[in-house]
Every structure is written in C-alpha cells, then in structure tokens.
Amino acid sequence: MKATGLQSVASTFREIKSRAESQWRELRDGGKPVIMVGVATCGRAAGALEVLQAIKRELKKQRLDCPVVEVGCMGHCYAEPIVTIIKPGYPPICYRHVNPVIAERLIRQFILGDDPCLEFVLGALEENDLVPSLSDFPRARFEKKVILKNCGHIDPKQIEHYIANGGYSALAKALQVPPEEIIDEVKRSGLRGRGGAGFSTGDKWEICRRASGKPKYVVCNGDEGDPGAFMDRAILESDPHSVLEGMLIAGYAIGARYGYIYVRAEYPLAVRRAQLALRQARKLNLLSKNILGSDFSFDIKLFQGSGAFVCGEETALIASLEGEPGIPYYRPPYPATNGLYGKPTLINNVKTLSFIRYIIQNGAEWFASVGTERSKGTAVFALAGKVVNTGLTEVPMGTTLRQVIFDVGSGIPGGKRFKAVQIGGPSGGCLPESALDLPIDFGSLTQAGAMMGSGGMIVLDEDDCMVEIARYFLDFTQRESCGKCTFCRLGTKQMLEVLDEFTRGKGKMEDLDMLSQLAEDIKAGSLCGLGKTAPNPVLSTLRFFKDEYEAHIKEGRCPALMCRELIAYYIIPEKCERSCDACVGTCAVEAISANEKRIKVIDQEKCVKCGTCLKACPPQYNAVVKLSPPSQVPASK
C-alpha cells in the first residue's frame, strides 16, 4: 500500500516535470528571440511597465511574434529597467536603463536587424566573445547565488518555469522519505533562521514535530517591516514558488495541515504573485489534499498584514492572524508548542523557507560546506543608500562588509567618503570604517554592536548625520511600539525627545548619560524584540560617533550638514553669475532674489532648506553652499 503511494508520487511528479520542461524548452529553444523584462517593484518604479508596453507595441507594429516574458528582479536594481534578449545565434544579453525609446531601438536593430546595440548593454548571461558577461563583473567573485538564482530569470507567474528549473523536485523527493529524515537533514545543514535572531531551523522543526496538539500550522513570516530591507519582497515577487515549496516540505516534516503566508500590505505585487502561485500549485495538486498522490495534505492561505512593524515579531504576528491588534505576548511557551489558536506553529522567515528546497535537493553537506563555523550557507543583503550598485546580493557567510560594500556594491558614488553602514534596521546599528573587515555572520555583527537582522544594509557617507539617523530610528520605533510595555512606550519617546533637541542644537552634555541610562532600562524592561533592540541605533552611534553628538551639543554644529535647524544655505557672492537665474526659478518658496548687482541672495527667513537651489546651481559656478552653524552666514548688507 505504502510502496504504491510512493511510486505514484515519483511518477506523478515526473509527468508534471516533463510537461514543464517541454514548455520551457519550447520557449528557450523555439527558434524565436525571447524578450525578458524585469517587472518587480524596483523595475516598475524605474519605468519597466512603460518599457514593456513599448516593446509589445513595437513588436505588433513590426508584425513580429516573439515571446515577451515578465520576470522578477535580478538584483542589479541600480540598472533598472533591465531587458534581456535571447536571440538565437547570440548570447543572452541584458540591457540596462532601458526606456521606451531604447526598447524600440532594440527591437528594430537587434531583433529585426543584427545589431546587438552594445551601447546599452549591462552584460551577458553566459560567457561569450561578444560582450562581457555578468560573471566577469568583479562582484561575481564574491557572490554565490542560491535562493536568488531564479530571480529575474524565470516568470514568477508561470509555475512551469519554476518546475523546469528544478522546482518542486525537492518536495517530491521529501515526500518519499520519513519526516524525521527531513528534519535531520535540515539540522545537519546548520541552517539558522534568516529573520534576524538566527535560531537553528532544524531544532525549531523538531520541537514543533514533537509538540502535541492538532492541527499544526506553518507560517511564513513575510512581514518584512525593516525600513531599508527588500529581500523578502524580491523573493516573493520573483520566485514565489520556492517559498511555497519550503512551506510544503516544512509542513510535511512537522506534520502540519495548514499554512499561512503573512505578507505586508505594503507589498501589493508580492501579494498578487503569491496568490497566483497558490492557485497554480493547487491546480497541479502540489497543494491541498493528497499532494502528488501521497497521503500528505496541506493547504496554504495568504494573509495580508496591515502595516504594523511589530507584527514581524512572531507572537504579535500570531495575534494579528487571530484578528487581534498585533501585541506580542510573553514567551515561553514558544509558538512552536503553543502558537496560532494555541496549537504548535512553525514560524519561519521567507528566506529561511527558500533555502529548504536547495538543502533537500543538494544535501546538508553541500549547504554546510559554505559559510563560517557557526553560520552556514549564504546571506542575502539588500544594498541601498550611498552606494553605487544598489540592489540585492547573496554572498557566503563570512564575507567581509568591505567586500560587500566596495566589491559587490562598487563603493560610494560621487567620490564621497564612506562613513558608516547601517545593518539590521531599527534593531541594528551603525558600524564605522574600522568594522569593515569583519566577516559577516550572526555572532560577529552582534558583537560589533549591530545585528544581522533580516539583511538590509544602508550605506552612509560623509553627508549623513549620525545623530539624525539615530533620531530617525527612534522616531520609527517610538511610532511602531505597540504600547504594551511602559519602558518601550514611554522610554523610546523620551529618547526621541532628547535626540530631537540634539538635532536642533539644544542638547546638554548630561543628556548623553541619560540616553545611555534610558537605553539600558528599555532593553531590560521590554518584552519583545522591538523594545529590546530599539536603543541599538543610539548606542552604536554613541559608541562610534560620539564626536558628532558633541559637535551638535557644544557648538550647535552638524558636521555632516544635514540637520536642518543647524544649517543654512548661502550663495557665495563672488561665485554667483549675474546672468544665471537657475536657483531663483527652482526655489519652491520664492526665497531667492537678485540684488541690485544681479547677485542672488537667499532670504533666510523664508528658506525651508530643501536644498533644491544647491542642486540647481550649475557646476561651473557652484555658488550655493551649506553652512553650519547658521550663524556663519555673513549678515546681509
């Protein structure tokens, strides 16, 4: 009885797979050029939908019949919108910063003609003699793509693309072995939760499997609330089935019957992609009753968050699923034994679940061979802020921050100096240049005063004020505190008030001690991760950038020229050009006028310090400057 069941899993899946593979082959080797457009949120913000329309319009006009595939995000967000053209006889070529005009040219000159328009090329996807390939980029030496491998190369709306690229094979394989073996495999791999805390995934699964109570639940935590992090969004948008497959395998391993994908409402596209993925999986019997003919039944529902950062905390997430305000409760008992509706509930992050299929497919040893002693595998980072190559990257654990920022990210734009990198969002901290050679893993970052967090990395340069960034994060946590614990609710507010005073030049030196004291109290007196880690941005900036705090307090000066109350915009009369009116026209509040000598003067009373004039002033004059403290502005005659 059992044996026939297993056989049917293998044969049912083989059938599905061979159908998907022939579809994929038809697309790739069908003899027609294939056009792929990256339409994840980052691409859309850069105008990818307009490019897509232009391509379809032009194809119609030229009476061409080529498949146009909407793919996700390749991680090269700085180059969006990206279009990839796979034309027989040529390597697959990616084009960067494509706009509708370039798109039309690509069709006319490359698809119709034979000119690959090298001036717009980002790189090729394969080694060849014509154009440099992406694997020749310096960053490729440091990257190792596992869970981002499919992103940007398959259509997330087509389950067949995923299956043809090895998808759901791990599920089919897992269903043919006992659940205990799966858990053992995950345990041996050394995979640790990618949501931030880094708890051993295999151990969590085992606890949940052993817990009594039915039904059990699997929850995918996609409430990626850290400002500055977008890894989970990219995965859900570009490769949603990998998350589903991870959930299915987890469900089988712990003996769960139901699953929830909890996605932030701020990610509407990710929600749509995941919903479609669920429908498609159900249609192929990869979800719901007797999956692939086995006796394993599992169903997944999508649940949209409603904009509360604290819901990324697992107990708050459960409260939210139950229809309550997202207020965390005391642990233990942990959700793995007493979770949703009091039943054993496994909560894993999007990235953690994405890794599962690769671990099952390639084995625990393969996974454990990458990374450091205590942190195995790869880490996904979202690079943003003052860095040239903003986007997503995946590197082995143990790669240094310097390699990620300067080799993968190509350093700081505009010849500016690196100041700090903010890691781990509101729970993390700002690390200075001296910490750049730190190998990244769970332990090292915590020790340095930051935190792995979910993997958002914001690079800051000399123009960014460290007091202001601390104030920004406190403003965020203060607003997002659920209000349950007094220290978090009132303490963060108090800290914010002190920092607010600093950025206005009204602080006192003794306030610095109060900040440290408050930080300790909030850490000790808060129940959940939000409160416990809320002071981190302040503590880390105080530790590494105390001189900036002192400049604000003692001199009323913002060294980075960022805090608006401490700076003034000024037009240097000797540099200002009589015949130029660029700043006058752009000023939003009409604060700039020309004097009798046609030299432009800023009315400091009216100025709102938006900085538009500084950008408008032509570089050959470069007459607008920022001064701090504002008293440095010479009195007007």
Add this chain to the structure above:
Amino acid sequence: MTEEQAKVKQQTRRILNSFGRKRGNLIPILQKVQGELGYFPREAMLEIAQFLDMPEIDVYSVVTFYNQFRLIPPGKHSVRVCLGTACHMKGGYITLDAWKRRLDIDRGQTTSDREFDLDTVACVGCCVMAPVTVVDNKPQGKVEPTKVDGILLSFKLEKERQGEESR
C-alpha cells in the same frame, strides 16, 4: 439615519456576506471593506462588530492599531511618501515637506476638495530609487521637491483636459 449612512450599512453587509463569522476573519474583512469604502465610517465598524459578535470597541481598537486603516475619507489621488531609511537619508523628509506645503495638509489628512490624501509609509522596498513617493499605488523614484511640482502639474493638466472633453 441619513441616506449615506444607510448606504454604508448596506455596502458593508454585502461585503460581509462573503466571509465566515470567525474572529480570525476580522482583518481580511477590514481590508476588504476599506478596499471598497476607502475608509471606516462609524456605521461600517458597527456592522462588522455585530456580524462577528464582538464588542464594537474591539473593532475600533484593531482599526486604530494598524497603520493601514483610516478613519477619514481618502482623496481621489493617494500620495504616500516613503520614509524608509534609504529614502529618509536621501531627503524623503524634504519631499514630505514639499507635499505638505503644496497640498496644504499634514500627513494623514485629505485636501478639502478631496482631490489628494497624504500619508507616509514605512518602506515600500524600492530603496534603490530613493526618495520614493507612491502616487496612486505607483511607486515613483527620485521624487524631490521639483518633481512634486511636476506630478501635481500633470494631475492639473489631466483634470483640465478631462474638463474640456466633458464640455
């Protein structure tokens, strides 16, 4: 009961029909209701409380806990200024000021002609396009004060064009 209130009640009831009477459905219900009504009039919340057989105050507490839910009517166009870390450091707060100045409202408010509503969002994950403003659910990259004026102008032109066409 005014005519508008009766209409709200009726609309809410129609939406509720597609849900089971389970507390766990509260948030999906709220999302659907806001999706259709745009906000939560008092009557809608009362109706939901009755449907799920829960205290009215609990519905109100959930509505006010989550940032996504709103108690005042939205404008025709929604403006969401992203204040994620990257956007903030690249001048998102300056962009927010520009929107406030031009629309003459604060965050969380709607213009008196109900053309625009303004709010902030914690992060839409388009950090590489910072500073981002999401206008009518479409993320727009590199929105600085001059682009704010540009976006508003395009809405104004669009409105004028429609006015001419309807004439």
